[in-house]
Amino acid sequence: MAEAYIIDAVRTPRGIGKPGKGALSHLHPQQLAATVLKAIKDRNHLDTSTVDDVIWSTSSQYGKQGGDLGRMAALAAGYDISASGTTLDRFCGGGITSVNLATASVMSGMEDCVIAGGTEMMSFTAAHGAEQANAGIKPLGMGSGNAALDAIHPQSHQGVCGDAIAAKEGIGREALDALALVSQKRAAVAIAEGRFAKSVVPVYNDDGTVALDREEFPRPETTIEGLSSLKASFDGVADFDLGGTTFRQQIKRRYPDLEWKGVHHAGNSSGVVDGAAAILITSPAYAEKHGLKPRARVVAYANQGDDPTLMLNAPVPAAKKVLAKAGLTVEDIDLWEINEAFAVVAEKFIRDLHLDRAKVNVNGGAMALGHPIGATGSILIGTVLDELERTGGRYGLVTMCAAGGMAPAIIIERL
16 A cells, blocks of 8 residues: 655644634635645645645534635635545544545545645634524534434533543543643743744735734733633533533433533633644655655554543544554654643543653643644644654654544654
8 A cells, every 4th residue: 555645734823713803713714724725835836736636624614614615725725626625524623534534545546646634713603603692593512413312322512521521530620720731831832932833824814914923822821820710611501401401411311420510611621713724645656756855654544433422532542543553552652642622631641541741732732722623633733743853753643532422543754
């Protein structure tokens, strides 16, 4: 089977994902996606008529984010009309999945040049949610809508699941706040030292002025005292009347003895942001023919499902699965990126795999930098690649939880 090379990775800065408040919130999602696709094209002098496909991830595919963003953004970026495009949804995990599918296409020998990535404008989805609330439409749970299925696998709210998992695992708020502070401190160092500069490209307004050229979300002034003073975010959500049931009741159907209180809040949960990322993947023959120098190769990838009721626990089995596929051990991995959807996800991951904390999310994570749902996985792959090059490491593993109780994972090797 052929190898799949990673030639380049780019991303936008992450803008605050609130309507009218974030520096990117006035833009169309297609414009964000086109920004990174154009950067990939220009940086690598890419003949886009040779691009076999663009595989894109967008979780909330409606309104401005509907209509196959992968294809339409490629056209907006000036790609040749022969470069096809598609868009997928694996909730939070889509940005890894787009890369994994591109890898599979190249490794199968059916395609030679594929661009993977993702976009999420959370300022748009927040505005959509507000419109629904103003119209009196109650928020839905993560259930399938099929009563018989939901009785077997009831699914809850992600933040409520995070709180429930923390209680189930005996992980207290102090540990979660401590991890959140580490994330902010590491992000501040990474930004100050320019560790993201290789991958970040500015986003421009229609008039040519810069919309955003730096991370907008981090709060380097964060202190442990400030974090400990924040009110838990999901206690009220847990007991919200969904129409005859609550999120708490959904979880307790499966875990009747589990009791919990809120431990997650705005400071130890992922930030709501806008962003996009793109990764260029080719076969060795294509890279040689077009004079492209590979930066890494994909060693292995895997997908894993887990309990949809608690939803967030699949990253550990996903990591074990992809390690087995690669023939590697925990000790072989130089850098780990586990998305900080909620602090408990990363904390449990570190504890369950007995990881060296100095190798995990070394430049901060989503608690400090934000989590643009469909784009985050692609961002993290670029982040771990940059850091492997900066430190001389060999292997990096990236994984993240996704709604429905899933986790994709990928291992890359620096070349």
